[in-house]
Amino acid sequence: MNPSLRYIQGYPEHIVGQVEQLVSSGNFNSWFSKRYPNNHQIKSEQALFNYAMVIKNQYMKKGSPISKVIYDGKIHLINNALGLHSFISRSHGGKLKAKNEIRIASVFKQAPEPLLRMLVVHELAHLKEKDHNKAFYALCCHMEPDYHQLEFDARLFMISKEL
Template sequence: MNTLKYLAGYQQPIQDQVSELLANGKLKAILLSRHPDIHAIRTDRALYDYTIEIKNQYLRKSQPLSKIQYDDKISLSHQALGLHSFVSRAQGRKTKAKNEIRISSRLKKVPEPLLRMVVVHELAHLKEKDHNKAFYQLCCHMEADYHQLEFDLRLLLTLLDSGVKVY
């Protein structure tokens, strides 16, 4: 099993450095120094309020969200950490559209900045459907440390997959 599957897109020197930190047992200390505490957003209602607050701050005029919730069925081996779905349904002559955001339940026990990064990522899909330059610019507009937080989350997932309990 590839212990660095979450870092597969990164350059080899970075992967080597992470492998060394993991082998020497230092990766956990580095992550805990950056993100010592986990958030308290445990319920779907709290996640909804948290997400809507960010949406209203940066994407006030974007399409409304009909559902925001944690999802136990999101498997990290097959899917991302969150899902944004746009569902169109025909009802008579009208077409109804719904935007939904589902966040992996695995993110209930991570530091708040890492949860925020995933929420920002899913909210960015309201404006930009593809992972292109405009998408990542929007993510960085909503969260200035977006790329560092994404990397930190990948490090955390790498640690968890190696059997290290972090929080």
């Protein structure tokens, strides 16, 4: 198996086979570019924070506050992840301060907007649901109805970056 296909391990054989065929024929990147011709323009961390807050305020007004949303160049290498949600507690002046941070892999600075949205939705859902359970995915689908397709497409995006 082509090493770049590791992103879709666990998907049904017929789907992996279709992707493998596109990769081996050399047509994968042109196919993916036709599917997603444009990348988003959310390049700064302030723009990313604002983008995440619009989604949060639309679907999770009463959710925990977010202190930071950033692109992180180390995420993919260290955690083999595309995004991370961290909950940090710090003692500050005798009081415990809790902060929620969202980190998105830097590779998604150059991604189509729907894929960035899917990652932001995924990390926002962790504010309410810590585990990847049924309630977590229901919340993701509430915020982004095409969540499951976009999650798969984000994996295809990673393949296209490696080719």
